[in-house]
Amino acid sequence: MSDLLKLGLAEAAELLAARKVSSAELTKAYIASIEKNEPRVGAYISTDARRALDMAIAVDRRLAAGETLSPLAGIPAGIKDNICTKGVATTCASKMLESYIPPYDAHVIERLFDAGFVMLGKLNMDEFAMGSTTENSAMKKTRNPLDLTRVPGGSSGGSAAAVAAYEAAYTLGSDTGGSIRQPAAFCGVVGMKPTYGTVSRYGLVAFASSLDQIGPLTHTVRDNALVLNAIAGHDKRDATSIDRVYGDFGAEIGKGVKGIVIGIPKEFFGEGISSDVKKAVLDAAARYEKMGATLMEVSMPAIDHALAAYYVISSAEASSNLARFDGVRYGYRTEEFADIAELYKKSRSEGFGAEVKRRIMLGTFALSSGYYDAYYKKALQVRALVRADYDRVLEQCDVILSPVAPTVAYKLGEKSQNPLEMYMGDAYSVPVNVAGIPALALPCGVGEGGMPVGLQLMGKPFSEALLYRVGAALEDDMGGKQA
Amino acid sequence: MTLYKGYEMVIGLEVHVELKTKTKIFCSCPTTFGAEPNTQCCPVCMGYPGTLPVLNKRVVEYAVKAGLATNCTIANYSKQDRKNYFYPDLPKAYRISQYDLPLCEHGWLDVETEEGSKRIGITRIHIEEDAGKLVHDEKHGTMIDCNRCGVPLIEIVSEPDIRSAEEAKAYLQKLRAIILYTGVSDCKMQEGSLRCDVNLSVRKAGETKFGIRTEMKNLNSFQFIVKAIEYEYKRQVDAIEAGEAIVQETRRFDPATGKTYTMRSKENANDYRYFPDPDLPPIELTDAAIKALGAEIPELPDVRKKAYMEKYGLTAYDGEVLTSDKAMADYFEAAAATTAHPKLAANLLISEFMRLIEGESFACPVSAAHLGELATLVGDDVINSSTAKKLIKDMFETDASPKALVAERGLAQINDEVLLGKLVAEAVAASPKSVADYKKGKLAAAKSIVGIVMGKTAGKGNPVIINRLLEAELAKY
Numbered sequence: 001m002s003d004l005l006k007l008g009l010a011e012a013a014e015l016l017a018a019r020k021v022s023s024a025e026l027t028k029a030y031i032a033s034i035e036k037n038e039p040r041v042g043a044y045i046s047t048d049a050r051r052a053l054d055m056a057i058a059v060d061r062r063l064a065a066g067e068t069l070s071p072l073a074g075i076p077a078g079i080k081d082n083i084c085t086k087g088v089a090t091t092c093a094s095k096m097l098e099s100y101i102p103p104y105d106a107h108v109i110e111r112l113f114d115a116g117f118v119m120l121g122k123l124n125m126d127e128f129a130m131g132s133t134t135e136n137s138a139m140k141k142t143r144n145p146l147d148l149t150r151v152p153g154g155s156s157g158g159s160a161a162a163v164a165a166y167e168a169a170y171t172l173g174s175d176t177g178g179s180i181r182q183p184a185a186f187c188g189v190v191g192m193k194p195t196y197g198t199v200s201r202y203g204l205v206a207f208a209s210s211l212d213q214i215g216p217l218t219h220t221v222r223d224n225a226l227v228l229n230a231i232a233g234h235d236k237r238d239a240t241s242i243d244r245v246y247g248d249f250g251a252e253i254g255k256g257v258k259g260i261v262i263g264i265p266k267e268f269f270g271e272g273i274s275s276d277v278k279k280a281v282l283d284a285a286a287r288y289e290k291m292g293a294t295l296m297e298v299s300m301p302a303i304d305h306a307l308a309a310y311y312v313i314s315s316a317e318a319s320s321n322l323a324r325f326d327g328v329r330y331g332y333r334t335e336e337f338a339d340i341a342e343l344y345k346k347s348r349s350e351g352f353g354a355e356v357k358r359r360i361m362l363g364t365f366a367l368s369s370g371y372y373d374a375y376y377k378k379a380l381q382v383r384a385l386v387r388a389d390y391d392r393v394l395e396q397c398d399v400i401l402s403p404v405a406p407t408v409a410y411k412l413g414e415k416s417q418n419p420l421e422m423y424m425g426d427a428y429s430v431p432v433n434v435a436g437i438p439a440l441a442l443p444c445g446v447g448e449g450g451m452p453v454g455l456q457l458m459g460k461p462f463s464e465a466l467l468y469r470v471g472a473a474l475e476d477d478m479g480g481k482q483a
Numbered sequence: 484m485t486l487y488k489g490y491e492m493v494i495g496l497e498v499h500v501e502l503k504t505k506t507k508i509f510c511s512c513p514t515t516f517g518a519e520p521n522t523q524c525c526p527v528c529m530g531y532p533g534t535l536p537v538l539n540k541r542v543v544e545y546a547v548k549a550g551l552a553t554n555c556t557i558a559n560y561s562k563q564d565r566k567n568y569f570y571p572d573l574p575k576a577y578r579i580s581q582y583d584l585p586l587c588e589h590g591w592l593d594v595e596t597e598e599g600s601k602r603i604g605i606t607r608i609h610i611e612e613d614a615g616k617l618v619h620d621e622k623h624g625t626m627i628d629c630n631r632c633g634v635p636l637i638e639i640v641s642e643p644d645i646r647s648a649e650e651a652k653a654y655l656q657k658l659r660a661i662i663l664y665t666g667v668s669d670c671k672m673q674e675g676s677l678r679c680d681v682n683l684s685v686r687k688a689g690e691t692k693f694g695i696r697t698e699m700k701n702l703n704s705f706q707f708i709v710k711a712i713e714y715e716y717k718r719q720v721d722a723i724e725a726g727e728a729i730v731q732e733t734r735r736f737d738p739a740t741g742k743t744y745t746m747r748s749k750e751n752a753n754d755y756r757y758f759p760d761p762d763l764p765p766i767e768l769t770d771a772a773i774k775a776l777g778a779e780i781p782e783l784p785d786v787r788k789k790a791y792m793e794k795y796g797l798t799a800y801d802g803e804v805l806t807s808d809k810a811m812a813d814y815f816e817a818a819a820a821t822t823a824h825p826k827l828a829a830n831l832l833i834s835e836f837m838r839l840i841e842g843e844s845f846a847c848p849v850s851a852a853h854l855g856e857l858a859t860l861v862g863d864d865v866i867n868s869s870t871a872k873k874l875i876k877d878m879f880e881t882d883a884s885p886k887a888l889v890a891e892r893g894l895a896q897i898n899d900e901v902l903l904g905k906l907v908a909e910a911v912a913a914s915p916k917s918v919a920d921y922k923k924g925k926l927a928a929a930k931s932i933v934g935i936v937m938g939k940t941a942g943k944g945n946p947v948i949i950n951r952l953l954e955a956e957l958a959k960y
Contacts, residue, residue, distance in 0.1 A: 084533040097532070104526050106533060205532040210761035239537045239763050317761055320565050323576030324530050328627075344569055367567070367756035376758060 004029040005166040009223040012169065013071035016063060023056035023063070023074025026169075027118055030076045034120065034167045042142045043152075043162040045081045045091055047121030052076060059116040072230050073116025078168035080159050081122040082129055083214065084203040085109055088119075092205050093137035094127045096325045096332045096351035106203020107238065108172060108214050108231045115230045120168055123158030127353045128322065129179055129207040131155050132425055135416045136355045143412070144187060147451060150409040153183030159217045160187035170218045170227050174204055176211045177310055178404070178429025181441035184217055185454020186409035188443045190224045190471070191217045195461045196436035197242035199228075200235030206321040208314035209240075211433040220480070221442060221472040225250030228464065244462070252469035258292035260470060263397035267303040268428050273406045276447030281403045284444035284455050287477050288401070288470075298393045298400070302385035306431040309382035311423060312366045312375050313434070318356075319363030325351065358419065383434050390435045394460045399470050402428050404454035408447045432458055440467040442475060490685045490720045493693055494645035494712065495606075498658060500637050500668045501613065501676040502545045507633035508612045509536030509579065514635075516674050520618065520628035528633035530574030535762050538563070542635040543586065543766055544776055545667035546610045549637055550587025551777045552665045553605050553658070559773075561586045562765045563610075566755045571627055572615040580611035580638075582757040586766065592661065593785065594653040595803040603654050604642030611636050637667075643682070643693065648712040652705055655679060660784050660807045663844075671844075672703050679708055684729070685719045694719070695729040699736050699743055711736035715743050787812055795825040804833055811845040814854075821855030824862030828854055831861075835875050849878045857885040865889065866896050867946055898945045900952065903936070906944075907952045910935040911960075918960055929953060 004026055007015070015021040031049045038044060059074035079085060082092045084102035086109075091097045105113070112119075126136035134142045134157025142157045144150040145165035152161040156173030160183035163171055173180040175193035184191030192215045199214045206212060216227035229250070234243045264285060269278055289295050327333035327347025334346035352360070366375035393400060405425055415422040432439040437458055444455035455474070457467045507514055510527035527534045550557050564582035590605035613634040618626045639658065645651050659670045659677060670677040679702050684694035699715060702708045714736075719729055734743040784806035791802045806812045815832055819825035832854060840847055847854075857874065860866045866874070866889055874885045874894070889895055897903060910932050911918060920928035929950075936949050 090532070092532075100532070102526075102533065103531065104534075201533075202535050203533040206762075208761075237537060238535050240535075240761075316758060320567050320577050320756070320758070323567060323569065324532070324574060326569060326576055328571050329529070329574060330531075340571060364756065367758050369754045369756070372756075372758070 001166060002029040002032070005033055007169075008220055009075060009169060009218065009226045010071060012075050013073070013226075016074050019063065023059045023076075023116075023118055024053060026074065027052050027056035027076045027120075030120055030166075030168060033165075037145070037165045037167055040143065040148055041145050041161050041165045041167065042140050043123055043158040043165060043167055044078065044121040045093060045124050045137075045139045045158070046089060048088075052118055052120050055118045059118060062116060070115035070230050071226050072112065072170075074118055075169045076118040076120045077112070078120050078123045078159065078162045078171040079109070080125055080156050080171070080173045082125060082174055082205040082207075083108060083172060084205065085119070085122065088122065090122065090205065091139060092128045093125045093139045094352065094356070095138045097205075098138075098332065100331050102203075104203065107200035107235045109203065111231050111233070123156070123162055123171060123173075125158055126155035126179075127356050128205070128318070129155040129174055129176055130318070130355050130359055132178070132182055132422050133410060133415060134158065134183070135412070136353055138353050141412070144409050146188060147409065147449060150411055150449075150451065151186065151414075153186030153405075153409060155179040155183075156191075156217065157183045160184050160189055160191065163187070163189045163217050163219060170216055170223060172214055172227075172231070173217050174207075174212055174214050175433065176207045176314060177433050178426050180215045180217060181404045181429050181439060181454065181456060182426070184441040185404035185443070185452065188452030189217055189219060190221050190443070191215060191441045192224050192228060192464065192467075193432060193439050194228060194232065194464055195242075195438045196433075197240050198232045198246070198438070198462070198464070200233075200238040200241045202235055202237040202241075206317075208317040209321060210317060211310075211314055213433075221440070221468050221475050222250055222253055224440075225253065225465075225468045247465070249464050249468055252465045253472040255469050256291060257288055257470055257473045260288075260293045260399065261296055261397040262288055262293050262470075263296050263298040263393050263400040265298045265300045265303065265393065265400060265402065267300050268402035272424060272427070273403065274408075274448065277403050277405070277407060277453050280445035280447055280453035281401070281455055284474055285401055287474060291473060291477060296397050298396060300389040300393055302382065302389040303431050305382045306386045306434050307423065307427045309379040309386070310426070310430040310434050311362065312379035313383065315359040315363030316366045316376050316379075317363065319360045319367065322352075322356065322360055327351070355419065386431055387435045390431075390437055390458070398459070399463070399467060400458040402456045402458070404429055404441045404456045408449065408451035408453060428456060432456075437461055438464045438467060440464075440471045442471045444474060444478075486688055487717055488720050488724060489688055490723070491646055491688045492712070492716045493643050493684045493686060493696075494651055495643040495682040496641045496645065496651060496654065497680040497682070498639040498641075498655065499678045499680075500549070500639065500662055500670060502542055502635040502637060502667050503669055503676075504539060504541045504545060504635055506539060508539050508542050508610070508635035509633050512633065516676070518630055520626070520630060522630065524629040524632060528574075529629050530576075530632075536579060536760075538763060538766070539635065542610055543768070545635075546586050546608060546637045547768070547773060547776045548665045548667050548780055549639070549662055550590060550608050551773070552661045552780055552783055553587075553590040553592050553608070553639070555587035555590030555605060555608060557587055557768065557773045558584060559768055559770070560584065560765055563760045563763045564757045565760045566611075566757055568753045568755055570614070571625070572617050572632075574615065574629065574632060578612060578614065579760055579763070581609035585609035592654070592657050594650060594657045595800050596647075596649050596653050597800070600799065601650065603644045603650070606640045606642050608637050608639045611638060643684075648709040648716075651681070651712055652709055655705065655708065656807050657784070657803075660809070664783055664809045665780055672705075675703065678703060681708060681712060681715075683712060683715050683719070685716060685723065695731050697729065697731065697743075698733045700733055700746070702736055707736060707738055710738075710741050711743060714741055718743065784809075784812070791829070795819065795829065797826060797829055801829055801833055805829060808845040814845065814847060814851050817851035818854040818858070821852050822858040822862070824858040827862050828858035831858060831871065831875075835872060839875070839879050849875075849882055853878060853882060853884060860885055860889060864896060864898060864945060864947075866894060867943070869942055870894050870896070894943060896945050897940050897943050898948060900948060903940075903944055903948055904952050906936050906939050907932075907949065907956050910939070911953070911956050918957065921957055922960060929957065
């Protein structure tokens with residue numbers, strides 16, 4: 001493997017700024033890595049080496065002209081295929097949007113262009129971000145680079161696998177109910193789900209609007225903060241984007257955890273957790289204690305209901321958000337139809353996969369006249385309780401520690417026939433989205449089959465800098481980059 | 484009010500008004516009417532994947548003004564909801580509207596009909612986005628024009644307080660007048676910036692329970708609304724009398740036949756699955772902000788109407804007519820300021836000018852000063868009313884000064900009592916039969932004698948003087 005691939009983002013940025021390495025060289029190294037690894041891993045839905053090199057050369061020119069660019073300038077990235085890229089197909093891994101080319105760039109893409117963007121390609125995912133293994137992609141199969149018989153997790157499976165396989169220096173994913181953190185955990189990389197409203201959703205194809213957030217996947221905590229610096233910030237095109245000035249998210253890294261109070265909620269260690277995961281996570285907690293943090297057992301009773309509320313709310317919103325894919329204006333349209341009703345019915349039946357249809361039906365039902373109060377309204381009430389639980393506990397402690405998922409990465413096909421079991425795997429990651437708070441996933445050891453175990457650090461809204469600080473302390477204590 | 488077979492009608496109206504903000508409700512596309520299809524749209528209003536709505540603050544301000552002008556309570560906290568249904572003119576497959584927490588509630592407005600004054604309740608006013616337009620063409624089939632997607636609308640829902648087509652019309656005219664005054668819409672029915680759905684049911688007079696209602700959608704002229712109501716009222720009564728049940732359904736009015744037809748029944752109605760739009764934060768308004776918007780509303784028709792009644796002695800009905808269009812009221816006030824006879828100016832405007840003025844909104848080729856001048860000529864007995872009527876025709880053609888026309892054509896009224904006395908005496912002498920009839924008590928017989936005198940003066944004789952002299956002359960017989 002080329003040494004260039006092993007560079008952290010900060011190191012690469014330094015070399016680029018000093019003109020010791022060019023973006024073109026770096027990009028070529030990643031293109032070579034993609035060529036080598038992609039046949040086994042399958043992280044990308046589309047790549048374009050020519051375009052990536054052109055982008056790299058453009059950044060090199062800007063650097064040569066003496067422009068001061070962001071630390072990300074010229075560092076090649078991969079983008080989840082539900083983030084709109086002008087002129088580049090954005091499929092959401094669905095037959096429905098197989099040929100869809102957005103006429104505009106998402107806000108995060110504009111921000112990366114400002115920073116000096118080099119895009120290697122668009123990454124595989126579960127169709128419309130619905131799933132936890134990337135097996136719901138209508139495009140291709142993605143394998144876990146650490147064990148090719150296992151899934152990379154999902155829905156941002158391509159984003160996690162590409163980082164783990166050195167097929168991108170960093171990637172962007174989206175997290176509606178764990179879709180950044182769980183694949184990060186399965187592939188042994190670092191993923192951040194920022195506070196709702198920190199990163200603009202403009203240009204992210206909506207799954208569940210009140211839960212969706214874009215976030216970075218990287219090899220290290222420090223790298224992750226650098227990427228978040230580039231994409232966070234107010235955008236007036238997203239009415240849920242928070243008008244706030246963010247400092248350097250990495251500013252607190254290196255301050256250690258002395259005096260930090262870490263809450264350990266028993267609800268995240270109960271029934272269903274595998275012993276290897278439990279052990280690795282509690283070992284990490286013990287390390288924190290050794291480093292000077294205080295551990296505190298806490299209880300969050302509403303968490304037990306968060307998963308059910310999540311599936312009602314996210315499916316309800318999805319049923320409305322995905323209604324626009326009707327075969328009329330863009331995307332998949334059925335071949336033959338007698339009238340408009342049949343055009344809708346056939347286009348949607350043929351264009352969507354099974355899981356997407358399942359969620360649309362679930363959500364449509366939950367919003368139906370006569371059922372709204374029992375399902376959607378009830379779910380919103382649970383949501384308020386979950387938030388209240390986090391508010392209360394985060395008054396007592398600085399961060400909350402838990403596993404990202406109850407097990408290590410599943411075997412391919414292991415869960416794909418049992419949606420309910422698959423949903424249960426999201427129980428630890430989902431509450432964070434329901435509450436709108438930030439959470440960082442980072443590797444904390446290994447479990448069954450030598451697979452990485454992911455640790456989840458949750459905090460108050462806008463506590464990303466603290467989460468990075470606490471995460472980096474563990475990373476350093478364990479000897480740096482894990483994967 | 485006349486009842487058909489002992490049944491009364493119960494009507495509630497839903498009025499959609501397009502707000503004339505410069506840009507659309509959730510993006511910055513222009514709202515201009517009549518542009519080339521699909522030239523005023525962007526990824527946001529066309530609902531492209533990944534796009535998000537951002538509420539145009541002006542829309543809220545305009546809707547609040549409409550609410551305040553119709554005596555509504557304005558919500559300090561309201562929200563926007565998604566109304567989900569599939570239709571090719573709706574690119575997102577949902578319409579952003581307001582469901583359970585509308586911006587304005589509990590309003591009312593007073594209307595004048597020939598039966599007097601009546602208060603009609605307004606249930607709510609909410610904001611929503613308009614859909615696109617389907618254009619049907621034999622060569623290309625159905626095409627979609629997205630220019631109208633996202634044009635801001637307010638929907639004004641009345642209470643079921645209306646009991647006749649006349650009241651419905653009076654309510655709509657009053658509502659239109661008020662909205663025109665506030666300046667938040669141009670309310671052009673022909674361009675679709677004011678559209679009306681009629682909910683109608685019937686019940687035996689005296690019954691307090693409502694009957695089953697039907698809804699007639701998108702009626703786009705006052706005339707059609709009146710016709711549709713009259714037809715549907717009788718249709719429902721006849722159906723009930725024939726032992727048939729009224730079905731809750733949406734009906735279409737066909738102007739060609741003057742009849743209404745079933746469009747879709749309740750069984751086929753959409754379940755809109757309303758839920759709060761997660762892309763849009765709630766709308767919060769402070770009392771101070773609401774008050775500030777209220778201060779921007781100009782004097783409303785009812786205030787002007789009251790002033791006209793007090794200052795000029797106009798009837799409530801005439802006051803209502805004059806203030807029904809801000810331009811007409813402004814015109815009247817300008818004319819009234821130039822004459823000592825404002826009531827005459829009002830009468831001339833309402834009964835003579837209005838017959839010659841066409842079109843939805845008031846525009847008069849005669850300057851206000853010339854209307855005032857005409858009122859002065861009549862009021863000061865310079866001309867009589869039949870001469871005035873003749874002048875109006877010319878005034879509409881050239882906006883000529885009526886005073887100049889009178890001088891130029893020698894149309895001034897003849898007030899010379901000696902001359903008129905002579906003419907009256909001659910006419911009486913020449914009409915023995917009329918005189919005999921008059922003496923037998925047929926007072927109308929005097930009219931033919933007045934006619935003779937008028938003829939002799941070429942219509943210019945002062946009718947008041949002629950009548951007085953004639954009465955004296957006849958007394959001699």
